[in-house]
Amino acid sequence: MARPLADRLRPTTLDEIVGQPHLLGPGKMLRRIIESGEVCNLIFYGPSGVGKTTVANLIAGRCGRRLYRLNATTASTADLKEIIGGLGTLESGGGVVLYLDEIQYFTKKQQQILLEFIETGDISLIASTTENPYFYVYNAILSRSTVFEFKPIEVSDIVPAVRRAVDFLSNERGVPIALPDAVARQIAEASAGDVRRALNITELCVLSLPETPDGIVLTEDAVGQLTQAGAMRYDRDGDAHYDIVSAYQKSMRGSDPDAALHYLARLLAAGDLPSACRRLMVCACEDVGLAYPNIIPIVKAAVDAALMVGLPEARIPLADAVVLVCLAPKSNAAYCGIDAALADVEKGLAGEIPRALQNKHYDGEDAAVKGQFYNYPHDFPHHYIPQQYLPDTLVGKTYYTYGDSATEQKFRAYWDAIKKDVGAQGGEGSR
DSSP states (O other): OOOOHHHHTOOSSGGGSOSOHHHHSTTOHHHHHHHHTOOOOEEEEOOTTSSHHHHHHHHHHHHTSEEEEEETTTOOHHHHHHHHHTTTSSTTTTOEEEEEETGGGSOHHHHHHHHHHHHHTSEEEEEEESSOHHHHSOHHHHHTSEEEEOOOOOHHHHHHHHHHHHHHHHHHHTSOEEOOHHHHHHHHHHTTTOHHHHHHHHHHHHHHSOOBTTBEEOOHHHHHHHTTTOOOOOOTTSHHHHHHHHHHHHHHHTTOHHHHHHHHHHHHHTTOHHHHHHHHHHHIIIIIGGGSTTHHHHHHHHHHHHHHHOTTTTHHHHHHHHHHHHHSOOOOHHHHHHHHHHHHHHTTOOOOOOGGGSSOOOOOTTOSSOOOOOOOGGGSGGGOOOOOOSOGGGTTOOOOOOOSSHHHHHHHHHHHHHHHHHHHTTOOOOO
8 A cells, every 4th residue: 555645755854844944944953953963852842744753754864873763652661661671782882762753642650761761861862742742741851852842834835845746646647737726725725734634635636536638637626525624723632722712712802703703613613612612601701791791691691502502503692692702891800809819818818707797696705805796788878888898917908909991980989989978977887
């Protein structure tokens, strides 16, 4: 069986690699490391199909040391011990290079096994991961490695790769293959920054289209059929998930309905209705909040409707609610207030609850002053009477500050007037 096109076309020099100019451009750090011919402990972090494995192969090929390849999804501790057992032999006297793909799937214990040999230089580790290494890679290995982040490939860089693939397939099959500009761009856009996916789409198009006397012509319709399921990067437990939900909420907070609807669409296309609903509710409470208090039950009703009808109809109430959150006035005053209060509680700044607020209506014999002395606010004008509510250690502490929204300023004016009136009448409450 023929190897995949992406493997048949794998670059053999740095200049053939698509994208990553911030790492592999002239004078960039990683390029200088590779060109030096030396090898150090490296961790490549980024999505699939952006060149991590290709760069690792080029490094291993230049250093002149024996190369081992393992994929952490299938490799075992026994595989590691087999490599370690061969250290110091004639074949690996100068040390070995271990390329470990998907290192995030190795347990902490498996990663620790490597540590001793990384420290001595017997093993030079080149690891790759699609997840944030600072969350998934053992700290001791991180401290002995340099992390390089690989980015999704730009459409403008993928188009030339698609054209090279078509030329390669044309020569390989001995058949002329026509690639219109619009189709080349369509393939590049559908690949979502993944060169491997772009090449796979190209090869499948060539295989699926009929050969005419004039050769094969790639069409937009064929590409559309092959990519109709979408190429969005999404993993409910991975970075792509958190990037999308973060962008979704930040777009609503930033009052951009177009961007918010875009990220909502990405969540729904991935079938992640729970995340779409949860972040929408959080945003309504956190970012709109007291500037438009009625938004909370409105958004809750939209979320309930979405969960009741399910996809695809769920998109309708959710779109209504997302646009409403975007267009609503914003206030995070209550959100900031609870965070400040929690910070004090976590520091141990609690203190005794004032006697007037305690849930007991008797005093022990040891109480110097007997009586609860709680003033029931509804017994007083305006349903308000000043009295101490915070513990003694926190008297005078302010957690909530009125936001500048119209609603909060109305509340502020209301309470300023009442407190002024009570003060003028000499109203006092208990301590």
